[in-house]
Amino acid sequence: DGGITQSPKYLFRKEGQNVTLSCEQNLNHDAMYWYRQDPGQGLRLIYYSQIVNDFQKGDIAEGYSVSREKKESFPLTVTSAQKNPTAFYLCASSIDGTGGHQPQHFGDGTRLSIL
Amino acid sequence: DQQVKQNSPSLSVQEGRISILNCDYTNSMFDYFLWYKKYPAEGPTFLISISSIKDKNEDGRFTVFLNKSAKHLSLHIVPSQPGDSAVYFCAAFHSGTYKYIFGTGTRLKVLA
Numbered sequence: 001d002g003g004i005t006q007s008p009k010y011l012f013r014k015e016g017q018n019v020t021l022s023c024e025q026n027l028n029h030d031a032m033y034w035y036r037q038d039p040g041q042g043l044r045l046i047y048y049s050q051i052v053n054d055f056q057k058g059d060i061a062e063g064y065s066v067s068r069e070k071k072e073s074f075p076l077t078v079t080s081a082q083k084n085p086t087a088f089y090l091c092a093s094s095i096d097g098t099g100g101h102q103p104q105h106f107g108d109g110t111r112l113s114i115l
Numbered sequence: 116d117q118q119v120k121q122n123s124p125s126l127s128v129q130e131g132r133i134s135i136l137n138c139d140y141t142n143s144m145f146d147y148f149l150w151y152k153k154y155p156a157e158g159p160t161f162l163i164s165i166s167s168i169k170d171k172n173e174d175g176r177f178t179v180f181l182n183k184s185a186k187h188l189s190l191h192i193v194p195s196q197p198g199d200s201a202v203y204f205c206a207a208f209h210s211g212t213y214k215y216i217f218g219t220g221t222r223l224k225v226l227a
Contacts (some may be wrong), residue, residue, distance in 0.1 A: 106158030
């Protein structure tokens with residue numbers, strides 16, 4: 001089955017540690033996105049990538065980093081510089097990151113908590 | 116600066132009746148609008164979309180209406196079913212930035 005896989009589903013981090021969230025898709029989509037969801041708020045864009053080896057900052061990129069070395073993979077690192085990392089993180093992809101409004105397909109999310 | 120707003124955090128509707136979810140936006144440059152449905156502990160799934168050059172799009176029980184002059188869109192679900200109970204997000208797409216801007220969501224509860 002084609003889809004987006006996020007792992008792990010739950011993740012705990014100690015203060016001062018970096019942690020990497022995995023996102024893999026087998027939909028052959030060009031574009032991939034990372035969002036953060038906090039209670040009572042919508043999905044806020046952290047980073048997005050329209051094509052391999054290229055990515056752009058979203059609205060809340062500070063304290064996060066990404067890479068896009070392969071089409072199917074878009075890992076997100078939450079660094080120690082992110083002061084409030086506890087949140088629900090969603091990864092998404094769409095067919096073409098340059099051509100229009102194609103609906104995004106989402107993974108089931110990773111819930112990150114600080115110990 | 117909340118460019119896409121869903122002012123009703125929750126809505127309860129009787130099974131079989133119409134559900135109307137509302138969304139307002141501020142940026143007249145948005146090209147497309149989309150609605151997503153989200154169950155707990157799952158990612159959102161795409162429901163229906165509408166181009167900014169149209170005022171209505173229909174797909175089965177779901178219809179989206181767009182009023183550009185009022186910068187307002189709504190999702191109508193008729194008839195509502197208990198399985199429709201979920202959080203609904205509206206999103207706007209800006210082709211200049213290739214970004215999707217999401218609203219805060221409305222939790223719909225359909226009562227059997």
